[in-house]
Amino acid sequence: MKRFVLLLFTFSSLRVTSQNNIVSLIQAEKDFAAYSVSHNTKAAFLKYLDSAGVVFENGNPVNGIEAWNKKEVRKGILNWHPQFAEISASGNLGYTTGPWTFQPKTITDSVVARGQYATVWQLDKKGNWKFIVDLGINETPIADIKEVEEINVNLKTYAPIDLSSLLKAEKAFIWQFNNDKIKAYKQYLSKKTVLNRNRHLPATRAEELANSISETPAEIKFQVDHSGISNSGDLGFVYGISLYKDKKENYLRVWRRENHGWKIAMDVVRY
Template sequence: MKLFSERCILLCVFGLGNYLWAQEPDSSSALKSMIEAERAFARMAVTHGVRDAFVENLSDDAIIFRPGPVKGRPVWQERKPLALMIRWEPEYVDIAASGDFGYSTGPAEYLSVKPLAPAIGYGYFISIWTKQADGKWKVALDIGTEAPKLENTDIKIHFPFGADVKKIFSQTNTETEKTSLIGFDEKCNKTYTKNKTVEAFLKNVAPEARFYREGKFPVSEIDSIKLLLSKMADIFWKPIDGAVAASGDMAYTYGSYKIQSEEKPEEGYYFRTWKRDNTEQWKIVIDVLSPVPPQK
């Protein structure tokens, strides 16, 4: 895949003054090293096979969804090599102030190992990366959705302005912060259930948020997010676990959800990446629903 233009493009998203860089980050930054870890992971999936790439790049306690959350390395270690190749490329990335916790997301393409065979599926991946004690980046959580074919393969890397700048931060108690955030996630559900309005949910969504739904492209415009949420008025979710960066400014949660609908009831698992805004409030920047396949 082509990657990015050489010029630096400043994009204004949603017209709300939230700027993203569409260029390579500073070569000495933690963000750049995380991106390169993602790209190395993708290359290994092509050169050594998908199974070996996941076994090598997942952390010991990494979470994947099959369809519910499970420890990922044992699952991949027990799998036989796949007659399948996956190609992917990071498109949007961000990193915590601590420089050891971030996320990467972008399009993926599923191919047969037969030469010149057409793609057999498309999707989007979302990965949480954490830096290990030895300085290596490993995937702490991996989830994805199916999506239509992406016509534009000129993938440019985007990240929030300043994400590749080293920051001074105060160490936080990650367990305390995690407990607090899980409680906040649950509180959001109670507030949404009580009010049954999109506005109640949007108060917790960052302007730059991206929403992922099965079979669709990611939604990243506020009006489109409103429309998406309006179709799921009766959704209930319950957090299971999560993690918070050492700097306390980025985190994730995941859990189960259920959509009560006479026409199309659904249940499955959700994943959210959170980031503190300039008022220190947690806001959702990534929201994923991964439905459990219906029983046949």
């Protein structure tokens, strides 16, 4: 009986922590965007990047702080806002994705470029949200998003934390994709998922997901570069290189551990 009460208390505590932290995660993303608008893109990225955070240049994952320190401050307004957000049961790892826009000089200028960003965040030792990987897609239609959808599928803690099982799922997915992409996504895609592709709004509904998967070239070759996992072992990510027709791009997958194993929560593929 005491063990049951303790488990119930632990689960309730995790739920409260997760719910509180997803609010702060969403606010961190909004603050990040606001800082970009009020200051500049370079200053915003340097402020919110984790020391080990990664951005992508010419298809290569590179240290974000080192990369942005080399860049010059340029004119233009890069703005964005979260559309979807999810956080681990431990409340230390989460992601957001949403539309971004670029205006050449001021916030009143016409939008000349738009897309969909995806960012994975973690709490640093001081309890501040810092992002560890950021990957966007381009040329999306106009998205009229006013509210953030908080994705809440599972709140479970798995012990011991098993990053190897996440990587095993990623490699199994890649193997299946190389043989039959439809079967790969059918096997590993969560029922609650977001797929981001160039020139398309995020796919979340069954018909949208089917179209997105159908249009994803079966010839893409994925190469794993790095991965990470939450303190509760229920949410993790993998990013790497996507090769298609001699073009080197990148991908980012967020995995969620569900009752039947690891499933894809968010899938961003550039090609």
